[in-house]
Structure formats: C-alpha cells, structure tokens
Amino acid sequence: MPTDLRIGPEAVWLGRTARDKAEAVDLCGRLLLRLDAVQAAYLPTMHERERSVPTYIGEGVAIPHGTDAARALVKRTALAFVQFPDGVDWDGHRAVVAIGIAAHGDEHTGVLAALARVLSDPAKAERLRQAEDAATVVELLSPVGTEPAS
C-alpha cells in the first residue's frame, strides 16, 4: 500500500487564531494551496463537505477536506496541520487542531493511522494539541504501518 507521505515542518502552522470554523477551514485550505497540493477551487468544497458531515473526530481535532467530486482538484496528496491554541467552535466541539487533507490516493494512510494512535493516548493527544514546535508535530505524526525508509 502506498503510505509514504509524511508531514514535514512546512506543513505545520502553530499558534494561529480563527474566529469560527469557516475561518479555520480556510486556513487549512490556504496551507494546502501553499503546499501546492490543490487548486484554489478545492477550498469551497471543503466548506461543502463540512455542511454535509462535519469532520470533527474527537480529542480537539478536526480533519477538514473536500468532497469526492473535488478529487480532480487535488494536485498531490498532502496534509496541512494548523493549531488554534484558543480553540475554534466546531459544531459545538472545541477544536484546537485542524488537519486539512487533500488526497487522491492512500499515501496519507500512515499519517492518519499515527493520528488515530496519538488520539487514543491522552498524554500524546495533549502533546499534539500543545505542540510548541513543528518538530513535535512531525515526530508525533510519523507514519505508522509503513515499510522502513530505504
């Protein structure tokens, strides 16, 4: 399975603020744009997706992404980690981390598996929410279930 994607420091924005979910989703989209992972038209589909099924997954983390139809607007699979220390109201939940996703394959499975593992461990989840440098995020979200790098 192609699970070679990793989050690098360029994909981590710490200490951001957003007034509401829409602004937070936009910031994730802007980071995906900056990573040259999506076309600009991908961003509205991230909001569209939030209106159908919100992407808050628990432990203060949301994973906004576009719709199935928007896959054509994805240039390359990428993840965009944005931290909001003051929290953002996400349909009644408080999100402190939003991880924007753009995917056309399964290359990000390893990182999401790492995320699931981090969130099932309260101490690690807290480290992720409170991360003060990109290296902490990169380390916590190192892909799991992948072949060792050659």
Added chain:
Amino acid sequence: MSSINGSDIKKVVVACDAGMGSSVLLTSQMSKSLSPHGVAVEHASVDRIPDDADLVLCHSGLVSRARSAQPGTVVIGFQMFLGDPAFARVEQAVREGETIAD
C-alpha cells in the same frame, strides 16, 4: 433490516463522503482489530462501495445513502469517529461469530 453472522464477514468497508479523511483513519483502526480474524478492511466513498462488502460502517448521516447503494448489505452507522460503540459491536460479532443486524 439486514443481518450477517460475524464468521461470514470477510470484508468490512468503511465509507464516508469523500473517502479521503475519516474513513481512512477508521480503516487503519479497524484493520488493527479485525485483520487478525482474517477480515479485510477497506475504505471507500459512500457512492462507490464495492459489491463484495459484507458489512459497511459509515457515519449515521450517510446510512441511507449507503443502504440505497448496496441494498441487502448490513450497514452500521456511527456518530463518533473515535470510540463509538458501533466499532466494538462489529469487533465482537467477528470475534465471537455472533449475528449482527442493522
């Protein structure tokens, strides 16, 4: 209503709207607990659920779409992406060979 015995489950499909976020995350989680029992776990967009899926897991808001896409296949809905009781129910049915119904 559809039902299936846990011992007949060979493929579980986690479906979501786009098939690129939560379903990917859940697939990795479910695969950890189900693959030791010989059950394959895949993710898919709710509109592209493979025909050989024995059981479908999806967010409760997508259950009716999943049912109309695959009539006759057991579709189990969940509310929470982490720690929803639905995941434990599916695991138990597979582990104990119990019947699970939607």
